[in-house]
Amino acid sequence: MHSTDSAPASRKNRRGGGRHARHAERASATVERAPYICRQVATYDVLNEEGLCLIEQNADSILQDIGMEFTDDQEILELFRDAGADVQGTRVRFEPGHPRSIIQDTAPPQFIQHARNPANNVVIGGNNTVLCPSFGPPFIHNLDEGRRYATLADFHDLVKIHHMIPWLHHSGGIVCEPTDIPVNKRHLDMLLGHFRYSDRGCFGALIGAERARDSVNMAKILFGDDFVDQNCVLYSVANTNAPLVLDQAMSGALKTYAANNQAVACTPWTLAGAMSPCTVAGTLAQVLAEALAVCALTQLVRPGAPCLMGSFATAISMQSGAPTFGNPEGAKLVLAAGQLARRLGVPFHTVGSLSASKLPDGQSQQEATMGLIMAVLAGANFINHATGWLEGGLVTGYEKTIIDADLCGKLIDFCQGIDLSSEAQALDAIAEVGPGAHFLSSQHTLSNYENAFYMSDVADNNSYEQWSEDGGLDTAQRANTIWKAYLENYQEPKLDPARLEELEEYVVKRKAEMPDNYY
């Protein structure tokens, strides 16, 4: 029971003049927006105390009896040995409760990721949720061109579209892979793209210590050396190689970010049945074990560095081995993982609008809606892939991005809970109108209608006849006009030209130091 008045996410649509005018208004750079969700409603608990203790005990057993592999990095093994873990070769085993106590000793329960526009700083942790766009796809899909390899131009367009969407809170990372740029140089162009075309927070490069160092160096150009050392300005994810391995590509970046006080979401990426047991309970224990070990590592690298417990866990088709999304197993996993993270006392990172669909169609929305609702109800503090993901992460869909963003808007409103103010109780209005009349022209409705309800720009609620007259478009076709309007109305957020020049110089210099690699 909460009033919406004080919630930072209290953005409501104030529009008039029909769909076209609404698009134009929404597509303007000045649309009212909240920096993140401050959730006023409860989380949904799928496990009770007994179940949670059981999963925690099992995770402890896994870390004690089997342990976790940290490959190709002697420093990590020494950190763990110094902390009292049992290190044999690259295998690290822990006494029950040991990683948890390392984490709870120093990891912050919440932290701020600073954006270059302070109005877009996000608080990660507590009752707050940050919605972040699609991450990682090498392809894009849109209605005009179908599916094709993504380019840096797509990357820039997607950053701009995301920047315009009022219901996203983060510029993300690899919104698509710029496949026209050498693999070993993409991270430079991507970070420059985020810093230039959006003033929200973004990811640093995830793979390898070298790219992470570039990310930190570029962040220091933008924010200043001291500020970066004392504040989180980059977000990153360290995915395990489930089961129970963290490899050098991930651990190298992790160490760099943690050492520089930047956020690392320690995120087992698990396809149950392939990379973990084909059960929710087994997968949960393994996810928690991996997250505990990796979160503990961040704290050994730099006590107090921001870390999150992450979970990206879904099922596979037992016929084909293909991953499936928006499924009931994924729902149970994310809800339970959220509970486990809260008990651990660090923020929770997970994933949102996933789909295996090739098109922005019914399957894509059934799966995405199931996924994003459950992530929100899980109390996730950071939801990656809240928009755009198609084809199991191979594709960022332009139209899917717009349709998913509408769901983000709905859930932002949902998270405000029920306004129980005197005005919202509306007893006078009910008395004024009386039995059998209507509220359309009541004083209460006239006073409140502008902000009364969430309004979708993508949905068509008109009559069949009106819809037919408007061209009989499906959801994706309507979304197509919306992302184009966003691009058309996009305005580059102001950036100090000296900083931009310095960033560009850094990119040029670093590119010149490396040969082009396309693998």
Add this chain to the structure above:
Amino acid sequence: MHSTDSAPASRKNRRGGGRHARHAERASATVERAPYICRQVATYDVLNEEGLCLIEQNADSILQDIGMEFTDDQEILELFRDAGADVQGTRVRFEPGHPRSIIQDTAPPQFIQHARNPANNVVIGGNNTVLCPSFGPPFIHNLDEGRRYATLADFHDLVKIHHMIPWLHHSGGIVCEPTDIPVNKRHLDMLLGHFRYSDRGCFGALIGAERARDSVNMAKILFGDDFVDQNCVLYSVANTNAPLVLDQAMSGALKTYAANNQAVACTPWTLAGAMSPCTVAGTLAQVLAEALAVCALTQLVRPGAPCLMGSFATAISMQSGAPTFGNPEGAKLVLAAGQLARRLGVPFHTVGSLSASKLPDGQSQQEATMGLIMAVLAGANFINHATGWLEGGLVTGYEKTIIDADLCGKLIDFCQGIDLSSEAQALDAIAEVGPGAHFLSSQHTLSNYENAFYMSDVADNNSYEQWSEDGGLDTAQRANTIWKAYLENYQEPKLDPARLEELEEYVVKRKAEMPDNYY
């Protein structure tokens, strides 16, 4: 935390041989199915105690100060007067707590609706949920024919398709309007269609005492007079004319059903902003007030007759006045209404996969998924329109029905909660596989893979290349082949020929007694 072992909804897919074989198997009349959901997971509470008390107080105030209109029925006014209510003209006012105490004195907290096949009896109330198909649309939509007026042939086809869907639990009522039959005779053909082509429970006619009497008479032919008097065999809904009116069309049927011990879901049908205040809190108080008055009426007609508190509440577009669905307001309303019904102590009726979309596209699934998930998390005991609804209830979509049914399957699985059995914990499997290996060929996976995960028949989880080779179909196109397979494989559930003949004779006789009316 629950084991799936004992849940009646523990149906899992056991299939092999690819999509075609799966369709054939699913389309067989012998597919394993559970009669209803026995929910093993918690409800989601959107209001706290303070908020719930406030809404209850406001509902009491409305009934005390404004009261409710019961039009064109002197008997109802006398029932209320005799019970101690303040009756002036057609306006009935109640002392605070009075309707609640009438209801709590005699209304059953749960009851069984008997089906002609006892295996399909449903328990309505408690932690149980019954999923029921689309109700009311005068049009159908399918990919072959587009949108057109529905006929009795469609009605029969939809009953057959619903009968084949393992994730529905009820045959429903007006699965579409048979517009080729006179308005005043449709109810006879519809009930005969349900009784003949499905052996699940169904609705009686909702409008008017006469049609309700026909429904009861036909049920008595099927079940026997005494059985019907002592047991619920028909389900019905009494919608208020919000705000605060129950008219004769609805109250006449209500009285007939209640007098015959048949179930009535007392369901304010509310478009917030038009038929109730443009706020969630105001709408909730009005919904509760109306449901209290109408539920109390059922108990005054026949103490102990099964009744439900219902809520069908959504928002409108404040620009066009058109109803909107799958919106955050609807989510908050259904979750809170579920809480209010549980406190009242009667089962909760609501609605599921609603959409304003004209097509089985992205909008339709985003809205339907939001709606059905929230209805399930609200702990609804009966969910009408769990499949098929398009265009704000004007259309039953054949493909939408199939796509929504897939969501029903997912939520049935979700409601089983997390299996925490020793086998599901899978610690041995995690030890057997060890770091860096995979679980695909582990003993645990081999023992469990058949039932491990929910498997969608509608979703395509294949690679882009495989999907392209399969024709590059969208979700609706795949759903099109599934409903056709259902119809092809449909087998009429056995019905005593003497009973069928008697039912048919009743329909012929009653039709002969009335002129054809098309209004």
